[in-house]
Amino acid sequence: EAEPVSESFAIPSAPKRVDCPEDDEFLSALDKMVSENIQERMREPVKAGNIDISVPVVLKSNVKKSYEQLQDTEENDNNKIGFVLMVRKGNKQQYKAFEADKDSELAQNLRDQELAQKEE
């Protein structure tokens, strides 16, 4: 069957950023929005909840723990690391599994932590 040799090379690779006043406005509006919102939180006497956010034991044993272990498993995509996001529905905890790229900050962080622990 005929296969395109280099079709994908022939096509431009990604949209490029177009410099314009509207985009610049957006950049400063975003910065402003983040700092204003955080400052607002600091001014307001928001009480931190007294919610227990410890990782339950059940989850601990279920979740593949170490970076190395995670890396070894074959079921995983080679470039992905499994994680669990813990969320709360009312008083109930829920766990949502997701994958992060191995070179993501999240995965890197996990590895650094383990290395640090081993050194201890």
Added chain:
Amino acid sequence: EEEDEEFYNSKELPDYACKYCGIHEPNCVVMCNCCKKWFCNGRGNTSGSHIINHLVRAKHKEVTLHRDGPLGETILECYSCGVRNVFVLGFIPAKADSVVVLLCRQPCAAQNSLKDMNWDQEQWKPLIADRCFLTWLVKIPSEQEQLRARQISAQQINKLEELWKDNVDATFQDLEKPGVDEEPQQVLLRYEDGYQYQNIFGPLVKLEADYDKRLKESQTQENIEVRWDVGLNKKTIAYFTLAKTDGDMKLMHGDELRLRYVGEMHKPWAGVGHVIKVPDNYGEDIGIELKNNNGVPTDCNSNFVVDFIWKSTSFDRMQLALRKFAVDDTSVSAYIYHRLLGHDVEDVLFRCHLPKHFSAPNLPDLNRSQVYAVKHALQRPLSLIQGPPGTGKTVTSATIVYQLVKQNGGPVLVCAPSNTAVDQLTEKIHKTNLKVVRLCAKSREAIDSPVSFLALHNQIRKMEGNTEQQKLQQLKDETGELSSVDEKRYRMLKKLAEKELLEAADVICCTCVGAGDPRLTRLKFHSILIDESMQATEPECMVPVVLGVKQLILVGDHCQLGPVVMCKKAARAGLSQSLFERLVVLGIRPFRLEVQYRMHPELSRFPSNFFYEGSLQNGVCADERKLNKIDFPWPITERPMFFHVTQGQEEIAGSGTSYLNRTEASNVEKIATRFLKTGVKPEQIGVITPYEGQRAYLVQYMQYQGSLHSKLYQEIEIASVDAFQGREKDIIIMSCVRSNEHQGIGFLNDPRRLNVALTRAKYGIIIVGNPKVLSKQPLWNHLLSFYKEQKVLVEGPLTNLKESLIQFAKPKKLLN
């Protein structure tokens, strides 16, 4: 059945598509809780992702992830305090555990109590990084997906957000909506994206549809006399004549008309039928086959009214194709997408095994330029093949199709704008022994053609092992109707059989608009060839193209007639430019077939020099194009051509708009009679005339004034240039009609139309007209000078033709 079509075609963007760019990958989109609109996490050509752009500009702060995204349906909120403001939210990973929670920066993540636990407070990171959401929350659409989406600019985003403040349901389209009286936007050479393409062509298709609708619906005619008949299929046929409507309105086979009885001899009745006969040489009457035999007042003959029924199907299909091209990234390959939009894309070649022999079974061997054309087309994802008149375009196309099937398997989709062109190509492809299915519109199933036996509805009747279906069919044919249970069963069986045949086909042939048939929507076509593509408007061409094309071959000739667009506004805005033509202007070089096998070498000289830079070579010699034993007074024996100077007055025809010229008609009759007397058969002769008034007059004049039996004249085809495109005749007689000194020469001054008119004849051509008027037009001035140089500009009776010494006018720019 029409509902069927709507159902299959309801392909719209899902409601979770990014309101800016249309990306609708569930992984990549987020919903703004405040306005319930969805946005993607790609930045397109701006510096923040679309969702962030929206939140910042609209000052909205809360979002929900998509049900089918990486985390499932999730509202982003602080695990501890429940705040949902994404601008203060972040996450913390558990120490040495692969567990993560979302916490707000203030106060929850800053809380002292965290320190004692498993959570590493130092590691708090915001959910928005680099002006996008973190990718483990929402994926970023791939670069290719972003390129394929609408290229919305920061300015447009700004405007759209402004619009939403007044109207929450505003869409991108509203940004560029022209006012009611404004001219539509002109077509472009290059388009940013499929959305812009749709935004420009959509309104033009709408304009044309509205025009067509108004035209058809204004055509009601009263006091119609009807003659009844019954067809072989037991259906009632009504024959009647309509007053000449000339102008633009042209009745075609398969059109729908409604007949109503308004007299007092019978209770009111109305019935709809398909046109099965149009006015022609054999008579001006029109025949319609009624859909339903019930209650037809066949005992009445007068007091009928005829309405034209406008159908939106073809326009709907074009609009749908435009939308699909914009929103559905499987509609065409990425390469074709960017190419059609005119983006800078390099030429690529397919790595494929080229066959040793390029010819196809039972088709003539190819010449050098035809072989190259086949090779050219097989190796490329997009190719343009230019076939000047008589260069074997159909054989070349059929061979390409044959080789495509041999190379990639089927099905290959083969289209052309007109049914005639589809039939011609279908016939050739069938010769190569490929399995061919010709798909016809349901309204045309009753119309006979040389390839009727390949039509899907006929192949089904002959399918083996299909006895139940055949029995029901027989019953239906005999009784005209089935019980509702049987009808249901019949339809179901028919659908299955259709599917089976279509799936087994190597090649499926239909018109461009026919490619929008619901029976094809489930199929994907890797390779598509469109013949006579210069005669289709772009949206019409897109109907087949969006069926998944990866390899597209457009065959045509931008030096011949373009598409017919009736609405002047739409034509002015560029709807009358074909895709083929635009691609040529974009710099895609068409591969030209160079050897013509139709015309006597003397006949091809002017067209070759004037329209094809002299590149047309002759594959036939003068001897092969000699009318043997025909004694005709050609002024120069070895040049079977002349211009017959005729200075008759033109008149406005009965209908008021179309012209006729009695002197020219009489000269045409004399020439035709002379040919017939010397033994030329009537079907060898074609008469071309630009005006409907002249056509009708010529038909009458020849039959009643001609010195031979009227039947002979009946078989001479008399039609417009457009009706002869793609066809040939041994002898062409052309009546130019327009000779009024004070006006332009109407649509004879389109060089492409002149090219087509001059290149239909194989053996001889005679032009009848008034050089004084015609020579004012630069194009005709060239032609007349050429005839004069060749000593074939003549005047006088046929028995005594003499070189004319008439002086030409100076050519000047004429307003049409």
